[in-house]
Amino acid sequence: MQATVGDRLHVHSRSVGxxxxxxxxxxVRGNDGQPPYLVRFNDGHEGLVxxxxxxxxxxxxxx
Numbered sequence: 001m002q003a004t005v006g007d008r009l010h011v012h013s014r015s016v017g018x019x020x021x022x023x024x025x026x027x028v029r030g031n032d033g034q035p036p037y038l039v040r041f042n043d044g045h046e047g048l049v050x051x052x053x054x055x056x057x058x059x060x061x062x063x
Contacts, residue, residue: 001051002033006060009039014054023049025057 003009003025011021023041029048030036040046051057 001057003028003037003057008058010056010058012054
């Protein structure tokens with residue numbers, strides 16, 4: 001997985017009834033776009049994320 005600042009991280013729900021999460025990547029701390037990523041989620045929370053198989057990176061500008 002590779003990302004750049006401004007890309008969006010989409011975390012799919014792993015269980016029925018849980019919401020999907022969407023956030024903006026603020027900082028890439030790994031080498032060559034690799035995780036971990038500092039992410040600000042739509043609810044305002046920020047956190048360091050090591051994305052798993054339930055995550056995808058949406059390039060900046062993609063809808």
